Amino acid sequence: MPHDSAQFASLGLPLVHAGKVRELYRLPDGNLLMVATDNVSAYDFVLSPTIPDKGVVLTQLSLWWFDQIRDVVDNHVVSREVPDAVQGRALVCEPLDMLPVECVARGYLTGSGWSEYQTGRSVCGVPLPDGLVDGSRLPEPIFTPATKAPMGEHDENVDFDTMAATVGREVAARLRELTLALYVRAAAIAEQRGIILADTKFEFGLRPDGTIVVADEVLTPDSSRFWDAATWEPGVRQDSFDKQFLRDWLVKESGWDRTGDQPPPTLPPHIVAATRGRYLEAFERLTGAALRLDAVLG
Numbered sequence: 001m002p003h004d005s006a007q008f009a010s011l012g013l014p015l016v017h018a019g020k021v022r023e024l025y026r027l028p029d030g031n032l033l034m035v036a037t038d039n040v041s042a043y044d045f046v047l048s049p050t051i052p053d054k055g056v057v058l059t060q061l062s063l064w065w066f067d068q069i070r071d072v073v074d075n076h077v078v079s080r081e082v083p084d085a086v087q088g089r090a091l092v093c094e095p096l097d098m099l100p101v102e103c104v105a106r107g108y109l110t111g112s113g114w115s116e117y118q119t120g121r122s123v124c125g126v127p128l129p130d131g132l133v134d135g136s137r138l139p140e141p142i143f144t145p146a147t148k149a150p151m152g153e154h155d156e157n158v159d160f161d162t163m164a165a166t167v168g169r170e171v172a173a174r175l176r177e178l179t180l181a182l183y184v185r186a187a188a189i190a191e192q193r194g195i196i197l198a199d200t201k202f203e204f205g206l207r208p209d210g211t212i213v214v215a216d217e218v219l220t221p222d223s224s225r226f227w228d229a230a231t232w233e234p235g236v237r238q239d240s241f242d243k244q245f246l247r248d249w250l251v252k253e254s255g256w257d258r259t260g261d262q263p264p265p266t267l268p269p270h271i272v273a274a275t276r277g278r279y280l281e282a283f284e285r286l287t288g289a290a291l292r293l294d295a296v297l298g
Contacts, residue, residue, distance in 0.1 A: 008023065008035055008085060010085050011025055011033070011085055011086070013026060013033060016032065020039060021036060021037055021040075021041060021055070021058070022034055022035065022036050022037070022216070022217075023035045023037065027092065031078050031092050031093065031094055031095065032092070032095055033082060033086070033091075033092055033093075034090060034093050035055070035089060036054075036056075036058045036089045036217070037055050037089075038050035038052060038053065038054045038055045039055075040243060042243060042246055042247050042250055043258050043264070045263060047246075047266075047267055048267065051272055051275050051279065052272075052276055054275075054276065054279055055089035056089045056291070056293060057220070057221070057279045057280060057283050058089075058217055058221075059089050059090060059217075060088065060283065060291060061219070061282070061283050062091075062218050063077070064287050065186065065218045068185070068186070069185055069186065069218070072178070072181050072182055073212065073214050074211060074214070075213060075214050076093040076096060076213050076214070076215040077092070078091075079091070079092040080092070093215065094207070094213075096205025096213055097205055097208075098204075098205040099171070099175070099205060100147070100148050101145050101146065101147065101148060101163050101166060101175070102146040102147070102155055102201045102203065103143070103145055103176075103178075103179040103201060103203070103204060104143070104145060104146060104200070105141050105142070105143055105179045105183035105200055105201075106123065106141065106142050106144055107137065107138055107196075107197065107198060107199065108137050108138060108199065108227075109123075109132050109135065109136045109138060110134055110135055110198055110238075111199065111225070113144060113157075117132060123142065123157070124142075124144035124146075124157050124159050124160070125160060125161070126143070126144065128142075132234075133234050133235040134235060135198075135236065135238055136235075141183050141184060143160070143176040143179055143180055144157060145159075145160065145162075145172075145175075147166075160172060160176065163175075174212055175204055178202075178204070179202055182202060182214070183197070183200060186200065186219050189286075190286060193288070194230060195227065195228065195282075195285055196226070196229045197219070197224060197225070198224075198226070198238075200218075200219055200224035200225070202223075203215050220282075221241060221243060222243065225238075225240060226240060227239060227240055228240075241285065242282065243278075245271075245274060245275060245278055246267070
């Protein structure tokens, strides 16, 4: 069953929060143990069954990226030493006052950005030129924040002023600056490996002294769109190394009506296997090394 918090009951730690994919446990020293499950979500639903090893990919790829961006912004990682029961899929992180916004950077037009562009030639209040199509590269990366909705509800794209009214203009400006700097750094690294980072989202929190820290996951197939640079072509479906493949199956092949009141169907084995394969390929192409599950999991 997806989203089963009892899976890690053997930890014997108090559960602080259970999201769609991650669970947070309080450690005796006050830090948090963040565990990535194998759950996969799409369109605000947690799907069934899980994707084997997905939580390991998310955690190990995030840790790799934290190393690549540590000079841009502090991150929440305290230690990589975790209990055996969650080896490979967990990390110890510091508690933060999480900011209630999704910080999205887009270098290419697709997804909800493409939908919004078609109605007003802008995304989150950022004007864009005429003539763009789904998959077009933008003249420069843009910052397009979104609200963080409670589980089961939809995040909503908002403009900068709306975000600033929530977190304060000074913090909002810093979040925009950090998000775009992180995107530029990560996009350049991905490009060297033949991958386009079309867009990505970050979450940030505040330390008690007000320092802004990047938290949760970073630059994973769950939080980013990764495309194959060799086959990228604006206006057509992109070869992706993320869960867009799964989304496409849901809305184009499964027969499920996402506007209706029925939950999504069960994922067939070939979709589970193909999704797992894309996550592993994203890790391998970005890091330049295969994910040795036997080594990671002990």
